[in-house]
Amino acid sequence: MKIMPNRMDRGFGRYQKEFEEKALEVLRSGWYILGKEVSSFEEEFAAYVGGNYCVGLASGLDALWIAFRLLGIGPGDEVIVQGNTYIASVMGITMNGATPVFVEPDEFYGIDADKIEEKITERTKAVLVVHLYGVASRMDKITALCKKYRLKLVEDCAQSHGACFDGQMTGTFGDVGCFSFYPSKNLGAFGDAGAVVVKDKELAEKFKVYRNYGSEKRYYNKVVGTNSRLDELQAGLLRVRLPHLDEMNREKAEIAAEYTKQLQNPKLILPRVPERSTCVWHQYVIRCKERDRLISYLEEKGIGTIIHYPIPPHLSEAYAYLGHGEGFLPITEEYAGTVLSIPMYNGMTKEELSYVIQALNEFV
Helix, strand or coil: CCECCCHHHHHHCCCCHHHHHHHHHHHHHHCCCCCHHHHHHHHHHHHHHCCEEEEECHHHHHHHHHHHHCCCCCCEEEEECCCCCCHHHHHHHCEEECEEEEEEEECCHHHHHHHCCHCCCEEEEEEEEEHHHHHHHHHHHHHHHHHCCEEEEEEECCCCCCCCCCCCCCCCCCCCCEEEECCCCCCCCCCCCEEEEEHHHHHHHHHHHHHECEEEEEECCCCCEEECCCEHHHHHHHHHHCCCHHHHCCCCHHHHHHHHHHCCCCCCCCCCCCCEECCCEEEEEEECCCCCHHHHHHHHHHHHHHHCCCCCCHHHHHHHHHHCCCCHHHHHHHCCCEEEEEECCCCHHHHHHHHHHHHHHHHC
């Protein structure tokens, strides 16, 4: 049996007719940029997450760097962020000339809220929370700290579509919630796509101007902006998937529950979800001190895996200039050396799931 770590074709096949009808509708419309599909998706997604306004953008990275740009964060400013995240989170900070200040993660892979305050200086302007692997971070203390120190709060929700803390969806706690709709996400497009969710109408309008070359009216440019527009086709296809998102998240939760219930190998550390948080299981991430041997063993059995992520940003070549060597973030580095994402996707069959569980339990 051959099992991939992710299968996007299964999610397409389930709603194939709807996707194909929408694609043809958009193609035949003759309107491909900033039309009714984008505006409709923005309204529908804002309503889904419980945010006031949504603005569609070209990617999740664009959502991050434009968010910090429009919040006025730049050279000389510091932004606190967890060390165990995808490098795009950090790029959103440094592309504006600001400095990332790294904090260790907690046992749930989110930022350790108890370690944020000690990192705050007079240069700190914001906190970036990453809801990693689909787990909603513990937002109560984080929002209190941001209010106490008058810091901006940005949420990286690239992996947490539909996840909640205390019943409130990720992306609605801070000043800006940044979303990616990369095809592998729980709410995935069929190419690059992203969005922000904000409370403030004026800030939403700034995003709309900035994404379109800084233009509110064609050929009349208010600011030097960029080209970061969610296109009509991707918006239309996202509109098809959005009404099915809760159903798809429930399916992943059922797969995760079976993993958690049936995986009995003491060599594996299984993921946990904090109280008051929910998880949409973008990934099911285990830890194993013998990870390389486990990967080879699973490959021999036809089971694919992915490491999210093998090199933490502070040790990447791109951020060598920050001067952080090995040992700077020991928990982050321990996670990077042991985490492994096992197969998790919509449409995973019971036979595939049982095969993966049996293989992992037999690893000795």
